[in-house]
Amino acid sequence: MKDAAPQTFYLSDYTPFGYEVRDVALRFVLSPSATRVHSRITFAPNPAASDKTFFLHGEQLKLIRAAINGAEVTPNITPEGLTCDVPDSEFVWEAEVEIAPAENTALEGLYMSNGMYCTQCEAEGFRKITYYPDRPDVMSTFTVRIESDLPIMLSNGNPGETGAGYAEWHDPWPKPAYLFALVAGDLVGHADTFTTKSGNQVDLNIWVRPGDEDKCAFGMQALKDSMKWDEDVYGREYDLNTFNIVAVDDFNMGAMENKGLNIFNSSCVLASPATSTDANFERIEAIIAHEYFHNWTGNRITCRDWFQLCLKEGLTVFRDAQFTSDMRGEAVKRIHDVIELRARQFPEDQGPLSHPVRPEQFQEINNFYTATVYEKGAEVIGMLKRLVGDDAYAKALDLYFDRHDGQACTIEDWLTVFEDATGRDLAQFKRWYSQSGTPRLSVTDSYQDGTYTLTFKQSTPPTPGQMVKDPKVIPIAVGLLGPNGDEVQPTVTLEMTDAEQSFAFDGLGSKPIPSILRGFSAPVVLDRDTSAEERAFLLAHDTDPFNRWEANRELARTTLIAMIRDDAAPDEAWLEGLERVITDTTLDANYRALMMSGPSQSELAQTLHEMGITPDPDAIWTASDRLGQTMAERWEAHLPGLLAESTVTEAYRPDSHQAGQRALGAAVLALQTRLDRGASARAQFETADNMTLQLSALTCLVRSGNDEEALSSFAAQWKDDRLVMDKWFGMQIAATLPDRAADRAKALTEHPAFDWKNPNRFRAVFGSLSMNHAGFHRADGASYDLLADWLITLDDKNPQTTARMCSAFQTWKRYDAGRKAKMQAALERIQGKDGLSRDTAEMVGRILS
Ligand code: 0A1
């Protein structure tokens, strides 16, 4: 109900809870529409708190009874929770509540998915299960008893007694309620074991619906690799005798790190060569690692309050990126991450949703699980590591674990650890956590008498609520190349702290060519007036693989912008340089594939916007298409050879070597399809024995517009596999010609398999529509209207997913007046909906502001 003004929460208002929780015992008697939850909680006054109000969160609960020290009490109940008079020394609170998991479509709290009971408590879902101080700084041990006639009943911690119709669990590690989990269903387990470095044997299990057993082996290996990696690299060992993963089909996010019982969106754990692409395998491996790594960075050390979300998420994303880098190669991982950062975080940071890595206010915390908190949060840690060096980073992390194990911490605690471990003052560095916006870094150079000087200027444009920005500490990794391509200055990290600052390099024989921001050493936009020759030189010679790729990307971007603005021809010299790279068989295939992929259409829109130019989605599409056609025609003679070279002859393996070959093959096939009217793609589609090849061929056919037959045969083959059908729904919208996207999406919403309450299916259709840049921005506003209609429908059932998907409109202000007005009208229509959720209201309000 959209009644009173929604409450805003502020970081500066933090106060500790008046009571400590000594122990929690829960008993669940499961039933779809009337589950009973009995709680028995020992509270004691918290000596560190002055406010002794006894407030327990609780939403949508039916209180059956409550007692204190065995005597019945009648608390004062509001829609948000309850208050009650309590003794001033330790006491036992008991409550019995009733909830209806089958009616819970928001997928927060205890809900049902295909007959299975499942929970999602982060951030504030536990309050929909029972009355509790649902805040991360209240930590306790939990004992759980589940009663039902389902064969598998799981909760956190170690298994206890099990008998007919019940199972007990005990988690000895104090945790906040957001890490609570319960699962019950008819599940099959894929079991294994892992022996920790100190010799403890851990039972591992991946629990899935019957029929999915053959899709667990990869996830299990990823889990074991993650456990070993965290021991080897961070010295962190697992701390229970059981570790369970459960796959669930209805889930709002990717996965959740509940202590000892990780719950995964099935799309993020189930994998098989026939049904998953190489990209799926890599993502699954990374998410399994991410959730596992949370055991230390998130669970053992958690957040004091939700403003500190980046404390666990930034660090855990950073750790999972290190893991993927070790498993699959550093350069390619870094390039992938930067592409993602620019595609998702930069638009957020430069638009109406911009917020600091550590936000200082929110209405609905679920709206802050963002690319800024996660990915920019990880970039901030990468910068910190680069500034202090690897050894100091390792020392600081050891100190962090020693000092804060078992605590709920803040960013101040985190930075103090680094200050204590290194003697550095991080006061200025802390601005990365408090100031939003993407800094712009401009650079000029000069050379005289053997001294080369780089002069940098930094500035950050204003963002909502933050008009003035102070200079940040920016680590700028730089190397210098001599005219013959030799590296005359290996990578050094310049530490920029002022608004404008110069750095000199002495003793050079001639003017060098600089390679700046190597490895993308800071999340900034680098402005440098560089000649195409210099970029071409870096494309040919840079010893830093990231910057070599970046030089190519810049050349592609410059060419595309000239094509868009002036209808120019693609740059010949660049295409020649790129041809040398893609035909260089000494280079990694993955890397060559990345070189072949130019900036996406939305990235070009972003660049134009940064240049102060209104992006025209149709012109961007036309230029991108024309460039593809030029490449295809120009490289026609190379394509068959490249296709042959990228053909994998061994049995399918989802490793980076084979994945690289297939990625190169897909890039080449896209060009070949432009020349042979889809003959090669059709042949590959028909003979493919793995999803990567099948889907890349189908994508080419969809892009060519000649796809009806292939789409129906794919659907006929995979109609019973929901995860593959998500791909089918999504790819035919994402890859189709722009003028067909909205109609296709509309038609697919009428397909019998369009189960819109399932977030994966909803996202497959509408996430893909918003990714088809020119299709989403169809000038008549058809896509905007369709998305708005469906967001209005979904909001009643699932506010969280609705709110997240509103971000498709976050860039509305950058477009022309016609499109802008249509997007504004769509947003206002959502905003005007009766009974709009708090989640969606906050998002739309911020986007429109
Ligand atoms: N902590 C999880 C992500 C997550 C966040 C919120 C959720 O429900 C609102 C679910 C999952 C992670 O970082 O993986």
Ligand code: ZN
């Ligand atoms: Zn996480």
